Amino acid sequence: MPFKLPRFYPILDTEIAARHGVDLVSAAAEILAGGAKILQFRHKTFFSRDVFATMERVAALCREAGVPFVVNDRADLAVLTGAILHLGQEDLPPAAARKITGANTIIGYSTHNEAQLRTAVTDGVADYLALGPIFGTASKENPDPTVGLAELQRLRPLADRPLVAIGGITRENARMVLAAGADSVSVIGDLFADPSNLRARTAEWIAATAR
Numbered sequence: 001m002p003f004k005l006p007r008f009y010p011i012l013d014t015e016i017a018a019r020h021g022v023d024l025v026s027a028a029a030e031i032l033a034g035g036a037k038i039l040q041f042r043h044k045t046f047f048s049r050d051v052f053a054t055m056e057r058v059a060a061l062c063r064e065a066g067v068p069f070v071v072n073d074r075a076d077l078a079v080l081t082g083a084i085l086h087l088g089q090e091d092l093p094p095a096a097a098r099k100i101t102g103a104n105t106i107i108g109y110s111t112h113n114e115a116q117l118r119t120a121v122t123d124g125v126a127d128y129l130a131l132g133p134i135f136g137t138a139s140k141e142n143p144d145p146t147v148g149l150a151e152l153q154r155l156r157p158l159a160d161r162p163l164v165a166i167g168g169i170t171r172e173n174a175r176m177v178l179a180a181g182a183d184s185v186s187v188i189g190d191l192f193a194d195p196s197n198l199r200a201r202t203a204e205w206i207a208a209t210a211r
Contacts (some may be wrong), residue, residue, distance in 0.1 A: 003106050003127045005162040005184035006037035007209040010202065012058065013042045013188050014051070020195040027198055028058040031191070032065045034202025040070035040086060042188070047074065056081060070108070075100040084108065086130070089116060094125035108164070112144035117158055129159050130186065133167020134177055143167070149180045156181030171208040178209065185209060 010031055017024050024041075031039060039062055041055050055071070059081040062069035070084040071077050075097040078085035085101055086108040087094055094109050101107065109126035111117040112133075120129055134147050147155075152165060165182035170190045177185050187205060194201050 003162060005128055005164055007178065007184050007211075008036065008202075008205045009038055009040070009164050009184045009186040010036050010191050010205070011040040011042050011186055011188045015044065016188060016192055017195075020192050022192070022195045022198075024054050025057045025061070027195075028061050030198035031202050032061055032067060034199040035206050036067065036202050038068045038070065038084075040072060040084075040186075042072045044072075047077070052077070059083060068106075078105060086110070087126075094120075094123060098125055110166070112147070114155055114158070117155055121159055121161075126161070128162040128164060128183075130164045130166050131155065131159075131182075132165055132186075134165045134182075135168025135173065149176060152177065152182065153180040171204060174205075174208050 012024060012028055012031065014024060017027055028039060041058050043051055059069045068084055069081060070086050071081060072086045073088065073091045075085055075092060079101055084106040085097060087097060088110045094107050097107060106127045107125065108128045108130060109120050110130040111120050117129065117131060120126055131152060132147055133143050134152060136146055156163060162183045164184040164186050165177045166186035169177055169185045169187055174185050191201060
């Protein structure tokens, strides 16, 4: 059965959480309590033992809630935590990662333009794809060129599997992104616009992306 993406795909970014003074485990608990149906743990720097311990606690919360847990970049850590693996263009290619994870791990793969999207579809390894940044984003130091809504709409028919849009998406523009063809919207920065009330912010996001 093909993997189905929830329409709201929150990302718990460790750097952004630290910037706001947010405890990662508490934040994950609040996001899940708000109704999130998937949660990615995103850590882009050195993976210390303490970070791994925190990730395991977040993974446990997701298991208790019956919610898929996603790890970025690291095939080994996805295997250790029973997680979905999400890869970027600079990570292991999906085919190489599949040799580590085995056939049963769901793999997502980020793309940023038509050439990358076509290659990912042709390779056929990833279970879902991401495309972005749709709008300008502050969550990356050197973001790829903005895709935009018109290009998202043009490229969507090329993807024969679920597609999540990412980059600069807010509650105000999320419906336009979904209307342009995305199956799901991935959110990092706007999730922490009110870091003291992540539960309510998550519920607002779910309402903003509901059919």
